Amino acid sequence: MTYLKPAVWAAIVAGLSSAPAHATDLYYTLMSPNFGGTNGIALSMAQQAASLQKAHSAAVTAAANAAASNASGTTAASAQNQAFINAIISQLTGLVAYRVASGIANAQPGQAGTVHSGDTTITYVNNSGELSVTLTSPSGTTTLAVPTGG
Numbered sequence: 001m002t003y004l005k006p007a008v009w010a011a012i013v014a015g016l017s018s019a020p021a022h023a024t025d026l027y028y029t030l031m032s033p034n035f036g037g038t039n040g041i042a043l044s045m046a047q048q049a050a051s052l053q054k055a056h057s058a059a060v061t062a063a064a065n066a067a068a069s070n071a072s073g074t075t076a077a078s079a080q081n082q083a084f085i086n087a088i089i090s091q092l093t094g095l096v097a098y099r100v101a102s103g104i105a106n107a108q109p110g111q112a113g114t115v116h117s118g119d120t121t122i123t124y125v126n127n128s129g130e131l132s133v134t135l136t137s138p139s140g141t142t143t144l145a146v147p148t149g150g
Contacts, residue, residue: 104133109148 066079100115104124107113112125120137131146 105131105146107131 100122104113104115104122107124107126109126109128113123115122120135122133122135124131124133126132126148129148131148133144133146135142135144
């Protein structure tokens with residue numbers, strides 16, 4: 001027994017001395033800029049979650065108000081008909097807007113035109129290489145310049 005102990009001890013010392021031990025400092029990085037951190041992603045995620053919660057609360061309130069108005073005199077069939085009519089109007093408006101936008105985007109060089117819709121006027125001119133579109137409404141005027149490559 002006494003002979004094995006020094007041999008075992010020598011093997012342990014040799015094993016420990018052959019591989020150097022490394023140690024590093026551990027650092028904790030604060031994630032939220034509210035607490036002095038530099039990671040804006042955590043703050044952005046928290047703001048997005050709060051925004052989604054606010055939108056959900058608004059939707060629940062709107063649904064409760066709609067249910068209350070249905071109970072006070074409007075029938076469910078009438079509400080469904082109005083929702084269907086609103087969906088049709090939305091789809092038709094989208095198709096008209098798409099056709100107008102496609103016509104303007106595909107204007108040939110030198111072509112110009114004006115589109116009126118209620119209080120809104122859209123004027124466009126395709127000047128050899130640039131399509132200029134001006135949208136005028138009661139809230140103001142916006143001009144877009146799009147290169148056409150022509």
